[in-house]
Amino acid sequence: xxxxxxxxxxxxxxxxxxxxxxxxxxxxxxxxxxxxxxxxxxxxxxxxxxxxxxxxxxxxxxxxxxxxxxxxxxxxxxxxxxxxxxxxxxxxxxxxxxxxxxxxxxxxxxxxxxxxxxxxxxxxxxxxxxxxxxxxxxxxxxxxxxxxxxxxxxxxxxxxxxxxxxxxxxxxxxxxxxxxxxxxxxxxxxxxxxxxxxxxxxxxxxxxxxxxxxxxxxxxxxxxxxxxxxxxxxxxxxxxxxxxxxxxxxxxxxxxxxxxxxxxxxxxxxxxxxxxxxxxxxxxxxxxxxxxxxxxxxxxxxxxxxxxxxxxxxxxxxxxxxxxxxxxxxxxxxxxxxxxxxxxxxxxxxxxxxxxxxxxxxxxxxxxxxxxxxxxxxxxxxxxxxxxxxxxxxxxxxxxxxxxxxxxxxxxxxxxxxxxxxxxxxxxxxxxxxxxxxxxxxxxxxxxxxxxxxxxxxxxxxxxxxxxxxxxxxxxxxxxxxxxxxxxxxxxxxxxxxxxxxxxxxxxxxxxxxxxx
Numbered sequence: 001x002x003x004x005x006x007x008x009x010x011x012x013x014x015x016x017x018x019x020x021x022x023x024x025x026x027x028x029x030x031x032x033x034x035x036x037x038x039x040x041x042x043x044x045x046x047x048x049x050x051x052x053x054x055x056x057x058x059x060x061x062x063x064x065x066x067x068x069x070x071x072x073x074x075x076x077x078x079x080x081x082x083x084x085x086x087x088x089x090x091x092x093x094x095x096x097x098x099x100x101x102x103x104x105x106x107x108x109x110x111x112x113x114x115x116x117x118x119x120x121x122x123x124x125x126x127x128x129x130x131x132x133x134x135x136x137x138x139x140x141x142x143x144x145x146x147x148x149x150x151x152x153x154x155x156x157x158x159x160x161x162x163x164x165x166x167x168x169x170x171x172x173x174x175x176x177x178x179x180x181x182x183x184x185x186x187x188x189x190x191x192x193x194x195x196x197x198x199x200x201x202x203x204x205x206x207x208x209x210x211x212x213x214x215x216x217x218x219x220x221x222x223x224x225x226x227x228x229x230x231x232x233x234x235x236x237x238x239x240x241x242x243x244x245x246x247x248x249x250x251x252x253x254x255x256x257x258x259x260x261x262x263x264x265x266x267x268x269x270x271x272x273x274x275x276x277x278x279x280x281x282x283x284x285x286x287x288x289x290x291x292x293x294x295x296x297x298x299x300x301x302x303x304x305x306x307x308x309x310x311x312x313x314x315x316x317x318x319x320x321x322x323x324x325x326x327x328x329x330x331x332x333x334x335x336x337x338x339x340x341x342x343x344x345x346x347x348x349x350x351x352x353x354x355x356x357x358x359x360x361x362x363x364x365x366x367x368x369x370x371x372x373x374x375x376x377x378x379x380x381x382x383x384x385x386x387x388x389x390x391x392x393x394x395x396x397x398x399x400x401x402x403x404x405x406x407x408x409x410x411x412x413x414x415x416x417x418x419x420x421x422x423x424x425x426x427x428x429x430x431x432x433x434x435x436x437x438x439x440x441x442x443x444x445x446x447x448x449x450x451x452x453x454x455x456x457x458x459x460x461x462x463x464x465x466x467x468x469x470x471x472x473x474x475x476x477x478x479x480x481x482x483x484x485x486x487x488x489x490x491x492x493x494x495x496x497x498x499x500x501x502x503x504x505x506x507x508x509x510x511x512x513x514x515x516x517x
Contacts, residue, residue: 131236222249
């Protein structure tokens with residue numbers, strides 16, 4: 001069934017829904033290629049797949065005037081995410097769709113649960129296009145016994161016979177075999193796609209982009225996947241993405257070209273499904289589901305052969321140990337995760353275990369060591385270009401300074417985080433601002449306000465379906481104990497109930513900006 005919506009600028013976009021699970025938006029390549037080739041039922045068993053018909057194709061409206069090669073598509077994609085009303089989505093970008101997905105992840109990092117950059121590239125300069133032409137020209141040498149192979153390769157370089165959608169489609173169909181590792185040996189499988197392929201003319205001032213300098217800013221779990229025989233977006237370009245995106249996972253499909261989801265569908269689907277592990281295990285932890293966190297982490301450790309998965313699993317188990325108050329076990333597990341990250345030589349993987357090690361020191365009351373570790377974590381994440389994590393660790397450092405007795409510095413650090421959270425619209429951080437407000441009120445001796453902020457915070461966590469992180473639970477517990485002792489149980493309960501119904505502006509003295517960024 002085709003769904004439609006209109007963007008704020010009046011562009012009507014079509015999309016298709018299939019499957020069940022977390023939302024994954026599939027953006028096709030081209031640009032200007034019909035979406036249907038990307039339909040992948042195997043992923044619909046794990047995700048709610050949203051197959052978008054980009055502007056300028058199919059049932060969608062033409063591209064807006066002065067459209068750009070990546071930015072316009074990313075902007076329209078964001079309007080689709082807003083229309084779907086989901087806080088975070090997985091993005092599945094094929095070829096040019098992967099270029100769009102990179103742009104979106106850079107523009108809206110807080111809305112991306114994970115990325116599949118499938119047979120894509122971070123750069124489309126002259127060298128990129130020249131390399132593709134060389135690879136296409138060499139294609140007939142791989143199929144010397146197939147007379148049609150030379151014609152397919154030549155079709156890709158031939159000028160359009162007319163500036164029409166039909167002429168572009170005819171050229172695409174003629175050259176399509178070059179995109180496969182073995183079209184001729186599996187012609188019965190792939191000829192229907194060739195016959196059905198449709199493309200539309202699209203025009204841009206330039207097709208040149210270069211995301212390489214900004215790839216380190218992408219922090220979402222990322223799978224980079226391509227075929228060994230992909231002539232246009234093959235291993236060279238996949239390696240550039242993998243090198244640039246810290247913690248990404250690179251998969252080369254040995255028997256595929258540009259259409260790995262059709263050429264090796266089983267392997268392809270299994271690799272994409274692995275992308276959900278970090279989000280699943282973190283979600284289970286935030287819900288307080290210890291059994292599910294343990295199951296997911298242990299399954300990952302049993303099958304993992306790659307550092308990112310092992311680090312995430314050991315990190316998850318170390319957080320469970322923190323929650324249980326078993327600080328020695330938490331330190332041991334986080335230390336093991338850090339060792340894996342150091343062996344891998346991937347600094348991005350150090351972030352999570354270093355966070356736990358700092359939390360262990362803080363909960364053990366070794367505030368000097370905690371301060372040292374949080375400052376090192378802030379330095380690391382500043383270097384990695386992760387402002388959201390810098391905010392989180394600055395928040396944790398503020399608690400450390402509070403316990404060291406420097407209330408003014410703690411207040412200053414909390415204020416910095418408060419400002420950035422509201423400026424960037426990070427709504428899921430609201431409960432943590434409540435924890436900070438309760439702790440500061442308790443330090444100031446304003447136990448009535450502390451009780452209200454505890455009530456507000458508990459409600460904010462409940463709205464998100466989450467429970468506090470272990471160190472935040474301890475901070476709330478300290479403020480609660482002090483408030484009950486100072487106010488008495490009855491007054492505490494009254495003030496708590498008063499805080500539980502406060503909205504964000506009433507509780508925190510500030511409202512969200514009109515437009516989320």
